[in-house]
Amino acid sequence: MQTEPCSCLSEALRTMKIGLFIPCFINELFPHVAMATLELLESLGCEVDYPLQQSCCGQPLANNGDSKGACDAAKRFTDVFHQYDYVVAPSGSCVSHVTHHYDWYIADNRDYQQLKPKVYEIIEFLQDVLKLEKLPKPVYFPHKVSIHQSCHGLRELHHASPSELMMPYHSRLEDILKLVDGVEVLLPERRDECCGFGGTFCVDEPELSTAMGEDRIAQHEATGADYIVGADPSCLMHMGGIIRHQGKQIRPLHIVEILTGRGERT
């Protein structure tokens, strides 16, 4: 997909090679999120490569205690991605597993240690590396959105100030939505309570996981929002399943879909 490169990128940023990491379940279930991520990066003038050998980051294995599987996945990820200048993914939780938990499995892998600081969640990459000040094309999204902070994006990647910590307020998602026209940003009660997905947790504890999801959706609905917007497709998948099952009106939406102007199409 070739669009006209954004002139605001420096030469150095335009020539860097980005490895696009599309977590396994996004590849299978939410390809439109992957497409939107690619479109956004390319339309900003980045050179993006999608290595076909990539696979799951290994988080489900790790969270279920499968060290060997988690270790193999970590090695594979490192082998596939370590030669890129940056690695970017549209999932806070998977990025956090790579950057915050691979040390449990492959701490002595030199390639991994060099790779670790180059792995970014897409919003972080847009804000911290590309220093994005305006979107590649203007986006008008005249809807109310309720922000869903994913737990790992929030508490491990520090996408926002967690409600438990006494620190100045900040929120990457709210900041980047300021670049979108017409959008009204709302926050649910208990602004960063978990949606109850938790990876294998939703399999181990289905009743509890569902109850958490129902409560979270109700809090988002109570804001009057049309969409639940987040940067982690796994939370959106969990809430989306419950929303569909119960025939609710509110829709989960990944933030990159808004930023590319694709939000209306879902």
Place this chain on the structure above:
Amino acid sequence: MKDDSVKHPQAAAEFLKDRAQAKWHNSAIWWVRQKRDAQAKQLPEWEELRRLAREIKAHTLSQLDDYLAQFEANAQKNGVTVHWAADADEHNRIVHGILAARQVKKLVKSKSMLTEECGLNPYLEQRGIEVVDTDLGERIVQLRHEAPSHIVMPAIHLKKEQISALFHKELGTEAGNNDPTYLTHAARANLREHFLTADAGLTGVNFAIAETGGVVVCTNEGNADLGTSLPPIHIASMGLEKIIPKLEHLGVFTRLLARSAIGSPVTTYTSHFHQPRPDGEMHIVIVDNGRSDILGNEEFYQSLRCIRCGACMNTCPVYRRSSGFSYSYIIPGPIGSTLGPSRDMKKHGSMAFACSTCGSCSNVCPVKINLHEQLVLHRKKDKEGKQ
């Protein structure tokens, strides 16, 4: 005592069948989390206090043997008898030995999750000693023959109507009178009788100060003070991780404890015990019961920094929606879910999976234990053991 065969997913599903009660439980406990936030927000140095508390505890654990020896020597100088218990059985034998030698018929107790851990009440009752828990929440669960469902708010799973019915049956209060003040007064009058007729008092310990040999008990109802002032014998039971090096360190912890636990700036009473009262006796029982094993474990030793504030339970979205009885170990919630599996993975293994890894517990923890990561590490260790 707790039913330790319970498996979290099944117990949680059962608890959630009554959605109205589950929602109430969730809201009641979230309210305490909000109170905690409001108090923490008032201290600009909150995060600095957490950092300091972590470092003081980490330092202490790094040379715990020296500090324990110093504490023992100083306590003995003050005229306190110090006992060492390797496990729960030894703790119970020591306490029973002290009480039996002095023909104690009735023991009043305050603030001790450790005695729950050790199963002291049934041990003493089987040997003819009456044990009365005097903290209101503990008293309620004792009258119901239940374990505490929370370490700071033992009866948080109950509504006032249930307590009214219990007090009507056990204490003869008016049927259907659900007024909390009325019920509290009835409990107070009943407990006053027990304080006056007890032969010995037992308390837990929040902090044991190596430098002074004194112990500190933080309470809101004052029962530890009554229970140690009226009867002539005071037994203080403490886990060996309760040590802090110096008195000057105490303020860091008392500033964090009540704010984290219940959203109060301080507990109503912060009582310091240094020596027996005139003509009385004071005993301190220092209990290991598996703590040395945890201390020797690189991945889990930091769980010994815990000051038992319960903030991790109040913030935990799983705990709030499943209650303390869904956890097989006597201590529920995130901290229990690392301590339980550390003790016995076979028995308490399901607790390590009762977690969505949201990480809120690690953020509220006043001593910065990496709680949510510890649970994942337990899963890892468990599977590695089976491979």
